[in-house]
Amino acid sequence: MSATVSPLAPTSYPALPEIGGVRFATAEAAIRYKGRTDVLLVLMDEGTTVGGVFTTSKCPSAPVDWCRARLAGGKARALLVNSGNANAFTGRKGRDAVTLSAGIAAHAAGCAPGEVFLASTGVIGEPLDATKFEGVLGATAARAEGRDWLAAARAIMTTDTFPKVATASADLGGTGIAINGMAKGAGMIAPDMATMLSFVFTDAAIAAPVLQALVATETVDSFNAVTVDGDTSTSDTLLVFATGKAGGAPIDSLDDARVPAFRAALAAVLGDLAVQVARDGEGARKLVKVTVEGAVSKESARRIARSIANSPLVKTAVAGEDANWGRVVMAVGKAGEPADRDRLAIHFGGIRVAVDGERDPAYDEAETSAYMQNPEIEIRVEIGLGEARDTVWTCDLTKEYVAINGDYRS
């Protein structure tokens, strides 16, 4: 955990309501370090449904394998999260640890092991000693309550400098529902999947297949639109749980008239959490919003935006408060997507710095340099070939990123 909080951290946190049917508690299991909260146990009432998305890594962690297999059941009663050890690349020992962890959590929660979801974050390649959960989870379950969401969000942090929570509410045909979410993630963050650990809870009543479909689509412009370093974890997990405790008939079809309201609220929570992850990018001093317009398709716009957002040269220029739009041109060019050098226009915030393939005639170095001193930078590129657009969030690349990652394991 970093000593100093990101300068981009939120200055206040929203008040998160209780979610009917959700209780949780944290604990110290000494997974890696003693005297540190490293376990979060969430208990959910019977009838809770679940949807989720996971890393696209070809070498996923044992907990990711476990959750993927459990998702087919669509039912959840417990979530066990630990920090300190990712239980990734741990071979048969990892699979055994997952089975043992689920058994211990199921015993504590009074449910079947197949209703337990697991997530682990921390060091890769070290065996996770799941026996450490034994004797801890029973007391943890007994303590569970539904109020202190910030404490829960803190328990899952690794190199994060601040806890990440978000909340939204919606009216589903006269029934008020709430959605609370938390996330952890600061490095090894790249889109293509959930890109971090995030857990979202709602009291809405939603059938598992509908929930799964909504989670998949609403990830695209939230967690999949965030990148810190282009690296993809073996453990990325987003799980959304719906207890149904708000009442009302369950939503069991995407055609249900209540879906748009729920979708909007879910998108708000996921989007909020995702941008917080970019704000807490390892060593970040600036939040960068990259928007690509006029591309031939959304996919093309996304690839160009990612190329810019992942470019070390663009990110170091932002860190140096240098309006180096030439590097933006470079990143557009290397994306390999349709682009015409002589139609490109580039904006930093409200300032057009380049147009028609060359520097804007009105370019003013002093004005642009002053803009670059802002903590939040917007880079907007007009491709000029189509109508599609997309936005990706990232942060700058600083010496602190190198320091954090050159000295993480030891």
Place this chain on the structure above:
Amino acid sequence: MSATVSPLAPTSYPALPEIGGVRFATAEAAIRYKGRTDVLLVLMDEGTTVGGVFTTSKCPSAPVDWCRARLAGGKARALLVNSGNANAFTGRKGRDAVTLSAGIAAHAAGCAPGEVFLASTGVIGEPLDATKFEGVLGATAARAEGRDWLAAARAIMTTDTFPKVATASADLGGTGIAINGMAKGAGMIAPDMATMLSFVFTDAAIAAPVLQALVATETVDSFNAVTVDGDTSTSDTLLVFATGKAGGAPIDSLDDARVPAFRAALAAVLGDLAVQVARDGEGARKLVKVTVEGAVSKESARRIARSIANSPLVKTAVAGEDANWGRVVMAVGKAGEPADRDRLAIHFGGIRVAVDGERDPAYDEAETSAYMQNPEIEIRVEIGLGEARDTVWTCDLTKEYVAINGDYRS
């Protein structure tokens, strides 16, 4: 230009022979800074053939457009290179500057503008004032000689900390030939094309189509196998010139019995230059060789090797002398190529750190940490699914990289 020379710089330079038909000189044209050598003019005798490869950027520089178009002619008499300004993203002004530059160089060399090749490196997006070549190139041509290759290599440097030259010789059916090469490049280096500026000269007699074919294939495992930051320049250019002054009948077919000997010598020069570029990666303190074995195809091995070599988390771990093989697993997983977590083996140098999907039972932290203190690190991954292998070269990611690139333009 950086103040301190890379610790990975060669301790001595080879003696480069003169190449019959090649003369050159450097000059100060005050392209960007006064009092600094920023121009290289190379003159080649009539009958010189040329082959080349260029950046895959969709936004190439004006000189790249110019060279691509000229390559069809297959003839070269002059090469004009400047540093300080890349003449990239300069719109119509850039095209005009290229035409003017070629005209001035052609006048100085006594050839047609279509026989002039151009390369520019430096800042993107600033108009290049080609009139600065006027009054400079005539005197430069008059000074041209064929001996001081290091001075030529120095003239094309930007953020490089040392000049890069290489040489090889071959016996082509009783005719001895030589190949000299120079390169510049330290950042914005990623494969997919020449990845930097490199100019190679031989006195062999080779028809242009044969030369072009050889350049294209021999780039694959040299310049295309090097990455510093995954960023691709708008200006990457590799040109190979063959004067034919060594004598002998020209090689006019790839089936010619002399081709293998020439190909081997060319590969040696290009490979040598490419690894020197990795050694001079911006801020580099360690050279990293990434080898992937047992992949399903060479292309797959290359993609996995690049994923490892471009991972900021792997590169910062190397900078921190941390044998963090978990991050290597991460990078294998994110490559998206066929891989089976439970068959992976990972080696750092001669030390196997992981096998069968988990930490090697014989893993010794002290031994591995001692290895990581070497200036040259080899990471070798066995995928265990096939017979194909590939190697990519890179360097570590240090705070100095961030410092260099956060303060380059200003």
